[in-house]
Amino acid sequence: MKEKLVMIGNGMAGMRTIEELLKIAPDMYDITVFGDEPYGNYNRILLSPVLAGEKTIDDIMLNTLEWYEENNIKLHAGKKVTEINRIARTVTAEDGTVEEYDRLLIATGSTPFIIPVPGHDKEGVISFRDIKDVDIMLDAAKKYKHATVIGGGLLGLEAANGMMQHGMKVTVVHLGDTLMERQLDKVAGKMLKNSLEEKGLDFRMEAQTAEITGNGRVTGIKFADGSSLDTDLVVMAVGIRPNIELAQKAGLHCERGIVVNNTLQTYDPRIYSVGESVQHRGNTYGLVAPLFEMAKVCANHLAHMGIGLYEGSVTSTKLKVTGIDLFSAGDFTGNEDTEEMIMQDATSGLYKKLVLQNNKLIGAVLYGDTKEGAWYFQLMRTCQDISDLRDKLLFGESHLGDSGHGGDHIGQMSDDTEICGCNGVCKGDIVKAITTEGLFTLDEVRAHTKASASCGSCTGLVEQILEFTLGSDYETPEAKPMCKCTDHSHEEVREAIRERKLTTINDVRRALNWKTEDGCPACRMALNYYVQSAWHNEAQDDPQSRFINERAHANIQKDGRYSVIPRMWGGMTTPDELRAIANVAEKYEIKDVHLTGGQRIGLYGVEKEVLPKIWADLNEAGMVSGHAYGKAMRTVKTCVGKQWCRFGTQDSTALGIKLEELTWASWMPHKFKLAVSGCPRNCAEATIKDFGVVCVDSGYELHIGGNGGIKVRATDLLCNLATEEEVLEYCGAFIQFYREDAHYLERTAPWVERIGFSRIEDTVVKDEEKRKHYYKRFLEAQKIVQVDPWKERAVDGKAKHEFETIKVVQA
């Protein structure tokens, strides 16, 4: 018989736990849910946009009543639980309904705090917590003129803005001297107040409410200083308190909240608690992102998997008031051990404050331009050392050599602004998907809209839209698992491969308890690369864990045909080679011959079966694969250098050929391009390559981490060298370090930004021993792979099945 799981509280945190549980253990429990409200589960955080008339209740439903039926969950909607009997293991509701449990999940959330001043129970005094409150406010907006919100925090301001949108005259009464003092410093708080005043809100600061006046229904407020204010509605938004009465009555240990351990278990092992009702390591939370983290861990333990710990959350907030961009996270006040970076531009309404401690970002307040919020938050959560970023930190990620996307304020973008250029997805499509489908993560948005699912360059924008739409609900990802097949990150997997000498992808999956039998397209290719880069002598290549281009050694085109691009060493060619290419093109009726950006010639529109024949012809003329299809070293682009050019300082072409002979056929985390320019005029564009050399009179400048693609990034200057031999050694060492350290599918540009330039400089330039070590490993690996894959297939008959039809059936 199935165990019985009962949940008290039909809110976001609890239901997220149930959803997570259904995902990993769908048949483990008979599930019963009690909820006070007569609805399914809705996105409480989006009540503000509902109040402001920007969304409807239907828009914000997460689980409809039908959903509960479909998932065989018994829902007691509108029934308040009044008792938990821990000995009999039952819960009893107001109407006498009794349910037994084997496990109990308490997700009772919190209640708004009502200041116990005289008159607080009059008609027209409400809080802002649920659909009922929104209905009262909307109703009041039709009948009355003047509303007052007590509390100038996040929720209070959103409520005030909402009622103002419906034509009410709204006054915000605040005890402190700045708004949102839990999230903002004084400067930002003042800027916010000015903007809101411009929008039409009135404020009474440093005002202490003494009494709510009126005869039956509220008509005014009296303050401690003797002044008063006329009003028809009072919304109290001064804070929330965890709902612990039920748990307390049942004898569970509570302080401010229900005390839980790192697995969200209360002092009764059969009883768990998640959400705003919880107190964990002394903290209570009122934002959704931490609640979701709790949900994941709790579900895992309910499913008897027993892995995953909740270790507390760093939270960030955004104010959901249209037209105001505001972001705050972490410790933004600082102390004597911290330093601050501040940028303030009163005319354009911009303010940024970053708080640093020991070269780590620990807090941020952004006003007016919050597009960097997600990035700062990421830096905080990952505790990244920012020494390398110091001079640019305040200006944001988009100033780290990225002149590509970004720049616009999400809030000001119109719905038809195209966000994802690959798949033609507009801002409005994404916002709609987030609200109607109830999406919370980047992966979910990708799955539903395809936005940022192709080249990924708009990922930052999509994350900003998520954050903008959901406000504080958006969870910035931490150290991510490699894919859905495992909980391990790329680093953990690579370490295991090294430490435990795992040489096949099956070994890796077995050793690390992969959740799927044979992996997914994401992890298979990464693992196949990781085992080979760690154990180039012993590891087995798994062709079925390579993308088709690397299996067929040609690039698949949109119609299923392929392209053929032979190598031209250092961009040099000969009449013989050109003749061979021309002959092949004519012989196989190839119509399109194209010059590539890397100084190669491409033949397009080749049927797969023909590939080995073309390769055989090209081999005969001495040409080999250009690896223009692989996550591999692609090309070395050169200029003619001092051989011909009157400005040339070194023989850039010859050096390019040497570099290509050194590095060809090497597999990489992603494609890898090199260039050598003969002088600082840089005609070979070496400063947007993964590895570039700019020749100067005294020798060679080495440049790394450039990219001319999705995000243009100019290289960082690694060092100056005097001889070609040194250039080759440093190049090999740099490549090998990249190969062994970067995540699969991570180009050098984002890799350099992730790990920091100084680590690369330390490894390749400053530490001779390490450089020699990596160079030696590179040469060893190259000895094994430098075999022309075209010749193996065209002449030696390798992997025949790849190119032949198994059967032709005549109709």
Next chain:
Amino acid sequence: MSNWVEVGQLDDIPKQGSRVVKTSDYNIAVFRTVNDEVFAIKDECPHKQGPLSQGIVHDRKVTCPLHNWTISLESGEALGPDEGCTNVFMAKVDNGVVSIDL
């Protein structure tokens, strides 16, 4: 009416791989999963007609090489939020010989 046609040996198809059967009208991709089950579906992704035979085979699914749609080998239907379907043919293995029902 069934029309079983022998297409080749199971060992001719790599595990987690596929081979193509050509007919006069279209190509059929014959897949072999990690557990040696065989499936046959029309070699066209419902999205932009990408050759599914060239995709990555995982579990009883194949991911299209062109735009990463994932198609069920059992039903021919696109999985996840994507929608679309390609034709499915019965396939079987007898004594190591693979046949499909055209």
